[in-house]
Amino acid sequence: MPTVSGTTGLPAGFAAAPAVGTATGTAAVREPSKTLDKEAFLKLLVAQMRYQDPSSPMDTTQMMNQTTQLTTVEQLTALVSTSQAAFATQQQLSSSALVGQKVSWTDPTTKATGVGVVSAVRFTDDGPVLRVGTADVAMGHVTGVTTA
Numbered sequence: 017m018p019t020v021s022g023t024t025g026l027p028a029g030f031a032a033a034p035a036v037g038t039a040t041g042t043a044a045v046r047e048p049s050k051t052l053d054k055e056a057f058l059k060l061l062v063a064q065m066r067y068q069d070p071s072s073p074m075d076t077t078q079m080m081n082q083t084t085q086l087t088t089v090e091q092l093t094a095l096v097s098t099s100q101a102a103f104a105t106q107q108q109l110s111s112s113a114l115v116g117q118k119v120s121w122t123d124p125t126t127k128a129t130g131v132g133v134v135s136a137v138r139f140t141d142d143g144p145v146l147r148v149g150t151a152d153v154a155m156g157h158v159t160g161v162t163t164a
Contacts, residue, residue, distance in 0.1 A: 054090045061086065111137045111144035111155050119146065120160040121153045133164045 061082050068074050120131045132148035139145075144155040 054086060054093065057086050057089055107144055107155060108137075108139055111139075111146060114146060114158075114161060116164055118162045118164045119148060119153070119158050121148070121157045122159050124157060129159075 061079075065074060065079070114134045115137060116134065118131065118133050120129065122129050130148065130151060130153070132151070134146045134148055136147040137144050138147065138152070142154070146153045146155060146158070
């Protein structure tokens with residue numbers, strides 16, 4: 017069991033962090049991550065192993081289960097990335113096929129509708145944007161497609 021130093025209640029060798037806004041230091045505010053990625057998961061597993069009670073070490077089955085969970089998280093992360101890339105490619109192909117086609121669309125903010133022939137497609141971070149006459153129409157706002 018680690019020894020406790022002074023009145024801080026921390027194990028020996030650990031120092032208390034200075035209070036935020038004190039003369040000895042100001043802590044930077046960091047936005048916490050809302051997801052648990054593989055790196056954070058591995059850090060938690062290593063910390064758990066490092067600070068385990070030597071008189072009752074972690075069960076090897078439990079450790080294997082956690083390692084399996086880490087591998088699963090890595091594989092799911094890779095699968096999500098691959099699926100997102102495939103979806104983006106599919107959107108690009110689908111929107112490119114609309115060049116020369118007559119489309120109808122509805123503007124979600126004004127509820128105005130329009131009809132026209134797609135002359136070009138532009139790819140943005142938010143998805144494909146169709147050029148119809150003088151209007152830029154997001155692919156998601158298209159309500160119908162017919163031959164020109």
